[in-house]
Amino acid sequence: MKIKKILNNSAVVVKDRDGEKIVMGEGIGFQKRKNDPVNQAKIDKVFVMKDPSEHQKFEEILQLLPEEHIQVAEEIITYAEKEFGVMINEHIHVAFSDHLSFAIERLTNGISIKNALLDQIKILYVKEFEIGLWAKELIKEKLGVEIPEDEVGNIAMHMHTARMNAGNMQETIDITTTIQEITSIIENSLKINIVEDTMSYERLIIHLRFSVKSLLSNEKNHDYDEKMVNMIKENYKEAFACAQEVGHFFEEKYRIKYPEAELMYISMHIQRFYGRVIMS
Structure with missing residues (x-):
């Protein structure tokens, strides 16, 4: 295995019988030249x-x-693969390294960006957020930079979208943003504050994630009991009217009709909050 190109002290491009590969390892490119043999003992990643x-x-x-x-980014990716128990999409090596480096540069210069989706990310991507918290400690240890929870949320999003068949980053952002917009509609419509740390809130967010994703994927799984829908309409009028607002918003945004079955389930979740406020 001989060096074709030196990228930095810790990364080189090599060529062997299987074609070109990028090889990383501490000092693997230090004082090396093209066509020099690779020190096999220094290889950490291929x-x-x-x-x-x-x-x-x-x-x-x-x-x-x-x-x-880059070394910290790769250590985080390796940890994520171990935690997920699967190899993750190769695109993450580019996207996450670039994101992390820019974030560290920003934070070093005192620039912190608010993550508007943080509350939803904590609930929707629990495992990924735990990986982000682990990364937070690693970044502090290796780079001396304290990253805020908002950035932990960004790391979680990257880890989620990098998992095989998890979609792409823009799709993840779109779904999470839509869920945030729906919760705002509920709060504004009923003049209530949804308490983020309640079990009811978590159930609503998780249900909305599956609901929104299935509708955007055009999955047909909306069978329902008409008597149950009529009962919800009659007994939870305000909650169902609020759910209809959610349906109108979704249809306007995506040109997709929100099935009445889903509006029924959303109404039941909304009623948990609304009923608690009315009784208090």
Whole structure:
């Protein structure tokens, strides 16, 4: 295995019988030249990108970003794969390294960006948020930078979208944003404050995640009992009217009709909050 290109002191491009690979390891490129043999004992990671464009982007990232940022990013990715028990999408090596480096640069300069989706992320992506908290400690230890919970939420989003078949980052953001918008509609419509740490709130958020995702994926799974719907309409008038507002918003945003069965379930979740407020 010989070096084809040196990207930095810790990363080189090599070529062998299987084609080009990116190899990482501490000091693996230090004082090396093209065609020098690779020190096998220094290899920590070997990357074989299926997508040539991803390979090229990763080369560029390795040449542009601080080595210590990339090393921390890779350590977080390795930890995430261990926690998930699966290999995650190769795109994360580019997207997450770039994101993390920029975030560290911002925070070092005193610039912190609020994550408007943080409350929803904590509930929807529990495992991913735990990985983000682990990453928070690693970043503090290795780079001396204290990242806020808002950034932990961003890391969680990257970890979620990198899991195989979990969709892409924009889809994850769209779904999470839509859930936030729906909860705002409920609060504004009924003039209530949803307490984020209640079990009822968590149930609502989790139900909305599956509901929104299935509708956007065009999944047909909306069988319901008409008598039950009529009972909800009659006994929980305010909650059902609020759920209808949610349906109108969704239809206007996505041009997809919210099934009455889903509005019934959302009404039942809403009633938990509304009924508690009325009784208090």
